[in-house]
Amino acid sequence: MNPRFPLLARALAAAAAACVLPSAALAQSPGPAGPQWTAAGELVLPKNFHEWIFLGSPLTPNGLNGGKAGFPEYHNVYVHPTHWAAYRKTGEWPEGTILLKELQLSRPGTHPDGSSVEASGRGYFPGALNGIDISVRDSQRFKDSNGWGFFNFGHHAPPYAATAAAQASENCAGCHAANADRMVFAKFYAPLLGSR
Numbered sequence: 001m002n003p004r005f006p007l008l009a010r011a012l013a014a015a016a017a018a019c020v021l022p023s024a025a026l027a028q029s030p031g032p033a034g035p036q037w038t039a040a041g042e043l044v045l046p047k048n049f050h051e052w053i054f055l056g057s058p059l060t061p062n063g064l065n066g067g068k069a070g071f072p073e074y075h076n077v078y079v080h081p082t083h084w085a086a087y088r089k090t091g092e093w094p095e096g097t098i099l100l101k102e103l104q105l106s107r108p109g110t111h112p113d114g115s116s117v118e119a120s121g122r123g124y125f126p127g128a129l130n131g132i133d134i135s136v137r138d139s140q141r142f143k144d145s146n147g148w149g150f151f152n153f154g155h156h157a158p159p160y161a162a163t164a165a166a167q168a169s170e171n172c173a174g175c176h177a178a179n180a181d182r183m184v185f186a187k188f189y190a191p192l193l194g195s196r
């Protein structure tokens with residue numbers, strides 16, 4: 001350590017350590033953008049989606065739904081950085097966009113509504129992972145459902161299914177067509193999608 005500038009030397013050492021640590025932590029990459037299909041036309045569950053852009057997390061807890069929400073978990077929604085950037089530029093989801101919703105239970109609560117108290121206050125706090133739903137933009141393959149296909153990889157703890165067949169329209173696409181903005185509930189992710 002340079003005795004004349006001990007603080008500077010320490011600051012430089014800290015900066016060097018800071019440069020090393022993130023690159024080790026970011027060993028994973030987001031992987032290729034766009035869907036992979038099996039020979040039978042099933043969608044392959046994308047790898048490394050936790051390295052994608054995290055768009056937002058709607059929450060419909062049991063405590064606010066008479067004790068039986070269809071999806072009581074956080075709905076953590078991810079999109080590949082390539083498709084996120086394209087949407088921010090054009091306001092359109094490009095062909096091949098995958099919107100991946102991973103369900104995450106809230107930690108078991110101590111109050112009847114499922115909430116608990118932590119240092120930050122009373123509320124819901126993220127717990128175990130519990131399932132994956134996906135929507136894919138492909139205007140040819142899914143031309144009968146406004147260019148989007150819908151897939152379920154299981155509503156349970158990991159491991160999830162490795163591949164999934166497209167869902168019938170009445171299971172998924174119908175509700176998205178009736179209630180979403182061009183099949184995607186983009187309003188819930190507005191802060192990360194730009195001001196469109």
Ligand code: HEC
Nearest residue numbers: 058075099101133134135150151152171172175183184185
């Ligand atoms: C009754 C209506 C309804 C049905 C049926 C439905 N969804 Fe959704 N879906 C929503 C709503 C509302 C959101 C956004 C708010 C939320 O997650 O609570 C959403 C969000 C999503 C998202 C995140 C992207 C987006 O558009 O916001 C995916 C992916 C998704 N749903 C897939 C599916 C799949 C797969 C099925 C069928 C297995 C399905 N959905 C059935 C209403 C529905």
